[in-house]
Amino acid sequence: MAFDSISAFIVMGGHGPYVWTCYAVFVLALLGLGVWSRRQRNTVLRTQKRQMDLEQNGRVTDKPAPASFTRIHPS
């Protein structure tokens, strides 16, 4: 440990506010990105499932396409 005590660790020789602000913003931003990205994917899946349930009840008719991507042939 580079510090003698927990309080010295928090104060950081007077630079505490600067250092801790940076680390807090960094952790929050990354956490936010992760949670937001996960939620986006789950929302897409859930929306699709709801859509399919509606289709099964015969309210929406939407024929599934085989694929929307075309194969590419790099050469």
Added chain:
Amino acid sequence: MHPIRKKRLTIILFLLAGLAIAVGLTTYALRQNINLFYDPTQIASGEAPLDARIRAGGMVKQGSVVRSDQDLTVEFEVTDFVSSVTVRYTGILPDLFDEGQGVVAMGRLHPDGVFVADQVLAKHDENYMPPEVSDALEKAEASGARAPAMNQ
């Protein structure tokens, strides 16, 4: 590779090269505006304008810092090891300000050659080391070894 793809790739590469040249020439033409500060050699050779607010940057010369007894005025020489310029500043200096450290001062160059600054920023170099290592280096320096040079 497919001829169409080859053609597309060539076009992209040509466009990118053209863009790079255009940006390169522009930044080259504007280089004096992109430079944040004038170094002491440029100031000594008269490249820096006299009547405009400019920045001067370099290293604080060892042993050149003179502090006033009455107020916060401090005078020091900024050097790039070729020429140097005297800077006068009244105010609180950043923590990192010290002899042998880099600074960037903002202010006006007076006709008598003194640079009167209203803001002094400290410039850190790219070397990071713990205190013990720098003490050891200083000892080595004192015994005749060359100090690590600071480049800008």
Added chain:
Amino acid sequence: MWQFIRQLFHKFGSPKWFYGIASKMMPWLLAIGLILLLAGLVWGLAFAPAERLQGNSYRIIFIHVPSAFLAQSIYIMMAVAAVVTLVWRMKLADLFVRAVAPVGAVLTFLALFTGAVWGKPTWGTWWVWDARLTSMLILLFLYFGVIVLMSAIADEKSSARGVAVLVLVGVVNIPIIKYSVEWWNTLHQPATFKLTEKPSMAPEMWVPLLFAVLGLYLLFGWLACLRMQTEILKRERRTRWVRDLAAAGGN
């Protein structure tokens, strides 16, 4: 070897294949990335020695450098993907650009923010208009431009091409960021890490920094996989395999 690369390249044309591979890699990327990043940050915050001049404020480097490094790497990866989009019309490449642009924007913001907070106690100012700081700000605006453009054009193909062209135009900014500190006088110091020389930093400082950089890189890999999966699901929602996946609840 070349044959293998071509086969791999060929496979990348298949979003379904990529979805499966991404699912397999993600737990590893997340776990190893988190461990490395946490180890680097705890080491840097609590165990690395103080710096001789800056004291403890330099500890911001352990997040500033990884953020700035990733911000530029992501843009370079996006530029490579843009070339692939324009030359080979591979849709997965376009999906990659869409998926990671917001991540790049966040990391660029973090690099700028942590730099500003670090600059106050070190230089004596939050911000100066020097070449390094300004070119980093331009990078942030480039990311914003890409994000706005990709949602502004509805047609998939024209959107992909427009975004790819913008990404490629912006790539000239990357060497400017990198060499700004050498070409011009800046307040920002030159690079501490160079490919050809040993770092001008004590090992007990650069080892935790390396951990943090590697960890953030892997976490970016995880985020990129996750966000590309989302984009694939959106684009492929009418296909059989996505419908089966949705019916099974995403597993």
